[in-house]
Amino acid sequence: MKLVVEECQRYAKMRAHTATHLLHTELAKIFKTTKQAGSLVDEDYLRFDFNADRLLSPEEIHDIEKNINQIIYDSYGVEVNEMSLDEATKTWAKAFFEDKYGDKVRVVRVFNHDNEIVSIELCGGTHVVNTKDIWCFTIVSQEAVASWVKRIVAVTGPKVAARLHEVQEILDVTVEKLWIKTATQLADKLDKTLKEYDDMKANLESLETTMIKNILWWSDFSSWKDFDKIFLVPVELNFKNVAFQAKWMFKGQNIFIYTKEWGFVLIADKGTSAKALAEKLGIKWWGTDAAVQGRDEKVLTLFK
Numbered sequence: 001m002k003l004v005v006e007e008c009q010r011y012a013k014m015r016a017h018t019a020t021h022l023l024h025t026e027l028a029k030i031f032k033t034t035k036q037a038g039s040l041v042d043e044d045y046l047r048f049d050f051n052a053d054r055l056l057s058p059e060e061i062h063d064i065e066k067n068i069n070q071i072i073y074d075s076y077g078v079e080v081n082e083m084s085l086d087e088a089t090k091t092w093a094k095a096f097f098e099d100k101y102g103d104k105v106r107v108v109r110v111f112n113h114d115n116e117i118v119s120i121e122l123c124g125g126t127h128v129v130n131t132k133d134i135w136c137f138t139i140v141s142q143e144a145v146a147s148w149v150k151r152i153v154a155v156t157g158p159k160v161a162a163r164l165h166e167v168q169e170i171l172d173v174t175v176e177k178l179w180i181k182t183a184t185q186l187a188d189k190l191d192k193t194l195k196e197y198d199d200m201k202a203n204l205e206s207l208e209t210t211m212i213k214n215i216l217w218w219s220d221f222s223s224w225k226d227f228d229k230i231f232l233v234p235v236e237l238n239f240k241n242v243a244f245q246a247k248w249m250f251k252g253q254n255i256f257i258y259t260k261e262w263g264f265v266l267i268a269d270k271g272t273s274a275k276a277l278a279e280k281l282g283i284k285w286w287g288t289d290a291a292v293q294g295r296d297e298k299v300l301t302l303f304k
């Protein structure tokens, strides 16, 4: 039993390894001068790092998957040979290979049915004998691990079906939560929901502004020394908007607005600097000559 498991694991790694070679070839078509920057091959799982200044577009990912799966379905032979480096590089750009190798190299090649090389690598690993043995290939993710190094994670064999199942589950949950029938309605539903959200946000903001104006207009205020109007407003209000509205509603006046949680804004519109007024009150502030704000426990006792 143990032997069977080990054999399965070996095949799973072989599938991932041959697929890594095919991926490398596809990437080299897109990024002409790319170099492999690291690679990890596990059971039906591969991670491939390569040099590139940008990530792949969704179309490029789609094309890579399509091309590799086509090679799998076309059942191309995989050959492993020992030969001289010269012989190996005769048929393929030398830049594709890593820099240092001995005289004799182990070459892994994939041939199409016209006996043309589809993929060639100097490699000591074990491989499937025919591309059809990879079964299937799909890219799971891509990311930038450094500015010049991009990483692709992909799966092969039975893990492709598992991945499909995973994606399907995510879609099913999303479809259910959005109250639609099928995933094909997702884009439309999202557009609609986002528009509703924007409308609601705009409505809320406008309502809030009206409410703030009303509160400022109708609420009791006191006057004290340099200040024409002093307001104690509820903490729940958008304080930034409160200050903005007050500035326009009470032009030419000095206003002090605060909450019971010590937040305050001081607007000066009578020629005196807001900074100077705040200094006079002895509260911690930041801002400009026109208006300062801050948080200071002292605001609760200032006007008593």
Ligand SMILES: [Zn+2]
Binding pocket: 017, 021, 121, 122, 123, 124, 125
């Ligand atoms: Zn290899």
